[in-house]
Amino acid sequence: MSRLRLTMACWDYDRVAALKSGEVAIDGVDLNFLAQPVEETFFRMLRHHEFDIAEMSLSSYVVSLARGDSPFIAVPVFPSRFFRHSCIFVSAASGIETPADLAGRRIGVPEYQMTAPVWIRGILADEYGVAPDAMEYWTGGEEQPGREEKLRLELPERFRLRAIGAEQTLASMLADGEIDALFTARTPSTFHTRPHHVRRLFPDYQAVEQDYYRRAGIFPIMHTVVIRREVYLANRWLAQSLYKALQLAQRKAYEDLRQTAALKTMLPWLPAHVEQAESVMGRDWWPYGFAANRHVLETFLRYHHEQGLSPAGLRPEDLFAPEALESFLI
Known part of the structure; x- marks a missing residue:
């Protein structure tokens, strides 16, 4: 054979x-x-x-x-x-200090349907009471402009999505305060190049993630x-x-x-x-x-x-x- x-x-x-x-x-x-x-x-x-x-x-x-x-x-x-607690980045200009502060804010996501943001939104809902439809999602390239959803989506109207400009990037918008937070799979470059403008929501993320695993049993x-x-x-x-x-x-x-x-x-x-x-x-x-x-x-x-x-x-x-x-x- x-x-x-x-x-x-x-x-x-x-x-x-x-x-x-x-x-x-x-x-x-x-x-x-x-x-x-x-x-x-x-x-x-x-x-x-x-x-x-x-x-x-x-x-x-x-x-x-x-x-x-x-x-x-x-x-x-x-x-x-x-574990994706480490992948929630916030703009210093946003005033966001706790997960609850994300409600009503402008959230960058390279793609809404990406696995990492799905987990982040779910964990925020289950652990902190922040509903997925309580935020507005701005989609586009994180480091290079022009990214689009790989799959065509048909979402209920309660989910608010808007594409960023053709020349914009989420990493720069976060540092400039044009979006309030970023849910992503990759650390944005501005976290390193503009550390006074971009930070993690959970600075001690390893301890937070280990506690989450002990309670939820989820990796x-x-x-x-x-x-x-x-x-x-x-x-x-x-x-x-x-x-x-x-x-x-x-x-x-x-x-x-x-x-x-x-x-x-x-x-x-x-x-x-x-x-x-x-x-x-x-x-x-x-x-x-x-x-x-x-x-x-x-x-x-x-x-x-x-x-x-x-x-x-x-x-x-x-x-x-x-x-x-x-x-x-x-």
């Missing part, structure tokens, strides 16, 4: 390094691995379906799935996770991995083979992080970081698989619906190929 020749696009994470190098293989597949920035992968996959397998924004994937004709199917692997999922649906339907075995390979690659990354004979990562206190993560989150602090992430996925789908991005009724199991809902690996 001939092997499939497939192309996979994904960022150059430690947890996929063994797949990229060929140390771990996908059973039955000759893989062409393209290490690309996430924005490029998302744009090319969502607009043109260029790759057979790709890392994908969880929110963009759910938007496509909710429309009933998604060209993708996911496996329960999550190469990007991120927010940012991205999943999808297969083009036509490739999956012609090769149903691929979902489990891909899931297995990504699990094995992640195990190799865990082993490297726990290696103390010689540090593989340029962090001088790496063992302390690992020990701290384990003390708060357990040894598998970055879990893959369906059962271990059901609660996180249920919360995200609730946020997604509450923010006008998808209808009610989507279940976590609706997101994934049924062949990958369980794993035979121990």
Whole structure:
């Protein structure tokens, strides 16, 4: 039987390094691995379906799935996770001191449907009582002008969105006080170049995020991995083979992080970081698989619906190929 020749696009994470190098293989597949920035992968996959397998924004994937004709199917692997309390930036001119002060303000977001702002808005609602429709969202490029939503959105009227000017950037507008806050995945350049004008809402974000995890048990999922649906339907075995390979690659990354004979990562206190993560989150602090992430996925789908991005009724199991809902690996 001939092997499939497939192309996979994904960022150059430690947890996929063994797949990229060929140390771990996908059973039955000759893989062409393209290490690309996430924005490029998302744009090319969502607009043109260029790759057979790709890392994908969880929110963009759910938007496509909710429309009933998604060209993708996911496996329960999550190469990007991120606590996002650190990603709420405020203008010094805004007078914002607490989460409650965000109500009624002008909030910059590169894209309304981005996964990071979905989590931020949901956490603000659940933890601090700031409803998603209590703010006005200004969308556009963070560092370069001209960014647009990758997917066309049809939101309820209560959500107020406006595009920034064709030559404007959110990073500069924040520092200039033209917007009051920014919900984003990337630290704006003006946080470093104009520190007296831009600051974090939660300066001690690590403590806030660890407290959130202890109470909520949620390590927010940012991205999943999808297969083009036509490739999956012609090769149903691929979902489990891909899931297995990504699990094995992640195990190799865990082993490297726990290696103390010689540090593989340029962090001088790496063992302390690992020990701290384990003390708060357990040894598998970055879990893959369906059962271990059901609660996180249920919360995200609730946020997604509450923010006008998808209808009610989507279940976590609706997101994934049924062949990958369980794993035979121990």
